[in-house]
Amino acid sequence: xxxxxxxxxxxxxxxxxxxxxxxxxxxxxxxxxxxxxxxxxxxxxxxxxxxxxxxxxxxxxxxxxxxxxxxxxxxxxxxxxxxxxxxxxxxxxxxxxxxxxxxxxxxxxxxxxxxxxxxxxxxxxxxxxxxxxxxxxxxxxxxxxxxxxxxxxxxxxxxxxxxxxxxxxxxxxxxxxxxxxxxxxxxxxxxxxxxxxxxxxxxxxxxxxxxxxxxxxxxxxxxxxxxxxxxxxxxxxxxxxxxxxxxxxxxxxxxxxxxxxxxxxxxxxxxxxxxxxxxxxxxxxxxxxxxxxxxxxxxxxxxxxxxxxxxxxxxxxxxxxxxxxxxxxxxxxxxxxxxxxxxxxxxxxxxxxxxxxxxxxxxxxxxxxxxxxxxxxxxxxxxxxxxxxxxxxxxxxxxxxxxxxxxxxxxxxxxxxxxxxxxxxxxxxxxxxxxxxxxxxxxxxxxxxxxxxxxxxxxxxxxxxxxxxxxxxxxxxxxxxxxxxxxxxxxxxxxxxxxxxxxxxxxxxxxxxxxxxxxxxxxxxxxxxxxxxxxxxxxxxxxxxxxxxxxxxxxxxxxxxxxxxxxxxxxxxxxxxxxxxxxxxxxxxxxxxxxxxxxxxxxxxxxxxxxxxxxxxxxxxxxxxxxxxxxxxxx
Numbered sequence: 209x210x211x212x213x214x215x216x217x218x219x220x221x222x223x224x225x226x227x228x229x230x231x232x233x234x235x236x237x238x239x240x241x242x243x244x245x246x247x248x249x250x251x252x253x254x255x256x257x258x259x260x261x262x263x264x265x266x267x268x269x270x271x272x273x274x275x276x277x278x279x280x281x282x283x284x285x286x287x288x289x290x291x292x293x294x295x296x297x298x299x300x301x302x303x304x305x306x307x308x309x310x311x312x313x314x315x316x317x318x319x320x321x322x323x324x325x326x327x328x329x330x331x332x333x334x335x336x337x338x339x340x341x342x343x344x345x346x347x348x349x350x351x352x353x354x355x356x357x358x359x360x361x362x363x364x365x366x367x368x369x370x371x372x373x374x375x376x377x378x379x380x381x382x383x384x385x386x387x388x389x390x391x392x393x394x395x396x397x398x399x400x401x402x403x404x405x406x407x408x409x410x411x412x413x414x415x416x417x418x419x420x421x422x423x424x425x426x427x428x429x430x431x432x433x434x435x436x437x438x439x440x441x442x443x444x445x446x447x448x449x450x451x452x453x454x455x456x457x458x459x460x461x462x463x464x465x466x467x468x469x470x471x472x473x474x475x476x477x478x479x480x481x482x483x484x485x486x487x488x489x490x491x492x493x494x495x496x497x498x499x500x501x502x503x504x505x506x507x508x509x510x511x512x513x514x515x516x517x518x519x520x521x522x523x524x525x526x527x528x529x530x531x532x533x534x535x536x537x538x539x540x541x542x543x544x545x546x547x548x549x550x551x552x553x554x555x556x557x558x559x560x561x562x563x564x565x566x567x568x569x570x571x572x573x574x575x576x577x578x579x580x581x582x583x584x585x586x587x588x589x590x591x592x593x594x595x596x597x598x599x600x601x602x603x604x605x606x607x608x609x610x611x612x613x614x615x616x617x618x619x620x621x622x623x624x625x626x627x628x629x630x631x632x633x634x635x636x637x638x639x640x641x642x643x644x645x646x647x648x649x650x651x652x653x654x655x656x657x658x659x660x661x662x663x664x665x666x667x668x669x670x671x672x673x674x675x676x677x678x679x680x681x682x683x684x685x686x687x688x689x690x691x692x693x694x695x696x697x698x699x700x701x702x703x704x705x706x707x708x709x710x711x712x713x714x715x716x717x718x719x720x721x722x723x724x725x726x727x728x729x730x731x732x733x734x735x736x737x738x739x740x741x742x743x744x745x746x747x748x749x750x751x752x753x754x755x756x757x758x759x760x761x762x763x764x765x766x767x768x769x770x771x772x773x774x775x776x777x778x779x780x781x782x783x784x785x786x787x788x789x790x791x792x793x794x795x796x797x798x799x800x801x802x803x804x805x806x807x808x809x810x811x812x813x814x815x816x817x818x819x820x821x822x823x824x825x826x827x828x829x830x831x832x833x834x835x836x837x838x839x840x841x842x843x
Contacts, residue, residue, distance in 0.1 A: 268322035269326050271290065271326050271332060272326055274287070290330050290332045291582065292419040293418050293420070294332045294333065294418060294582045295327075295333040295418040296579070296580050297335050297337055297578070297580075298323060298334075298579075299561055299578070299579060300338045300339065300370075301339050301576065302341035302471075302563050302568060303341065303369075303563075304341055304344045305342060305362070305369065305565075306346070306565075308348060309565065309567060312564055312566055312567075312593065313369060313564060316564040316593045317373065318597070328375060335376050335377065336370060336378070337377070337423065337469050338379040339382065339470075339471055340379065340382030340384075341357070341526065342357070343363075353390075355387055355390070357385065357387040358385055359391050360388070360401055363406065364405060367405050367407075378415055378423060378425055380426060380427045380469055380471055381411065381428045382428055382441060382471035383439050383440065383441050385402055386398040386402065386428075386432070395429065395430055395431055411447055412426050412427060412447050412450060412451070413425040414454070420462075421467070423467050423469065424469070425470065426443045426447050426448075426470050429442065429443070430500055433500060435502060435773075437489050437490055437491050439491040440491045440496050441470070441471045441491070441494055441496075442494075442495055442499050442500060443470070443506075444500060445500070448509060455513055455517040456517065460610040466517075467522045467523075467524070468523040469524050469525075470494055470525050471525060472491070472492065472494050472496075472525055473523065473525040473527070474494050474511050474514070475508060475510070475689055475694045476511030476552075476553065477539060477558035477694075478553065479525070479536060479560050480528070480534055480537060481695065487697060488697070490696070492694070495510075496697075514554040515552055515553070518611040521556060521557065521605070522558070522588070523556055523558050524559050524561055524577060524579075525558070529570040531569070531572075531573025531575055532577070532590045532602065535617065537560040538557065538560070538602060538603050540553075540557055540605075541615070557613075559577060561577045566594075572594075575591060576591040577591070585605050585607050586605050587601060587603065587604045587605070588603045590602050603615055635677070637693070641667045642668075643656045650714060652713070652747050653713045653714055656669075656678075656711075657680060657710045659709065660709065661708060662680055662710060663683060664682060664683045666681075667680065667681050669688065673745060673746070673747050674768060676690065676769065677693065678749065683702040683706060684698060684701060685749075686698060687699050698771060699762060700762060704751070705751065707753065707755075709754065710751060710752075712749055713748050713750060714745045715746045748761055792804075795807075
């Protein structure tokens, strides 16, 4: 990573020329503002037996203030040099830099640079980490349809900005960082430019920030090749294999501590997600739909490594554009027994990181993260850019031994109860919303909604006989991943579920697996192999409309899952929209402006006609609907 300290950020020459007509000269440089954070009480991790003390801190002079305190307490002329195990890391969430809107980036930088300078001036290991999505996913130049994100100009701009904080920087790629689809023909070409411009020898990064303390980052490397939504953050098999080997080589018993950085969090982190957005679109988690090859084992692999390797102490992510004021913006490895079952997150604290620019926030927050620590533990702080860069302590984590730690929240948490967009619920084993099978029943039939019609207040979840987990929340039918109970995706939408009952019934043992009618292999040693994977009676999920007598059968996908991969690759959708615009333009040129054409699109090949003609050519809408079709058996 580049280190260019001691000078303000200046936009690259090419970018400056392009921006000249758009911006006044004063906005072409990022310079620190004179604003300094206010005083606040701050719990600092001190060297020694994990002693926590209260001390006053500006955020910008944490180490300088500690030095002054040591001098006064010990009546000496100089304080001790910080030990080799101390470190400070500033963490930036999704930047989405728009060259037309640079004010917030200049202001945000002015809040963070003094914090890093304070650490570096005392000899403390200091670094900056960007969590990706570096550029705005919109055309930013007048008259050009090219998206800014993922282009050479975007990465040049971001590299100059990240290099201007005065300490080495690292960056991981997000789902928008390979979006230069007009400039680069393939993901590989775009990734090469990303790595080259940011001085990365590989998509992943490793930086030993302090003694046996390592920063590790993994990059999303698939955009054009995404099987479903391009907003999925996909870590390729090569990086995942490398990561598995790396964490195995750093055992906690030998004192190693790893802090991991990815654009999206892993499934099982327990962080707040947006059902309206990331759950419905199937892009909450790393490798959400199974990565490049659609293998669900790559989705849960990350949390399995966290559980197996106690050296992983914290994991930072962005992606959701949500603030850091909610309790589930940080999740601990363990929770009090009275709050629920053990979540099995190894020794890892997961932390959501917000955004710097106001126009990219989903909840008005403008915040970055600050990580400070030593051999005894670490603390996670919020840098509040909307309040002049004030630094707030969010959580203190103290190591009790190499495999365990104690975490403490340090502030009251906010909620936006009035905003349904922020509603969130995650099942947990044994909670009051779980629906079990009646011991006196047939063992396969249940009424999850208790005979009632579904509305926005209905909350229920249950296990299917094949191990799949379904639930009703916020007026939608959702599938959850069985081992973590994290949301996988939408099964049935709000408009289709309202006013209906959800019923699960047995649908019978397949005929081919009934002894009297089975057609089984006659090969010696293979008798009955046709039914080897059959694990009990099948079930049917029904949506029942008692007023009309209508019943909808929610058919599972061919792989047995239920959640609908309804969002197609963004690159293909963008190109389709351009073709639609070309068709409309041809019509106008041919027949004049008196009549507006109705432009339809057709797709294929599919195994059915669902979604082959779609009237609204809108990027925000899927080409395939979850709406039920008539599936009556012909008489």
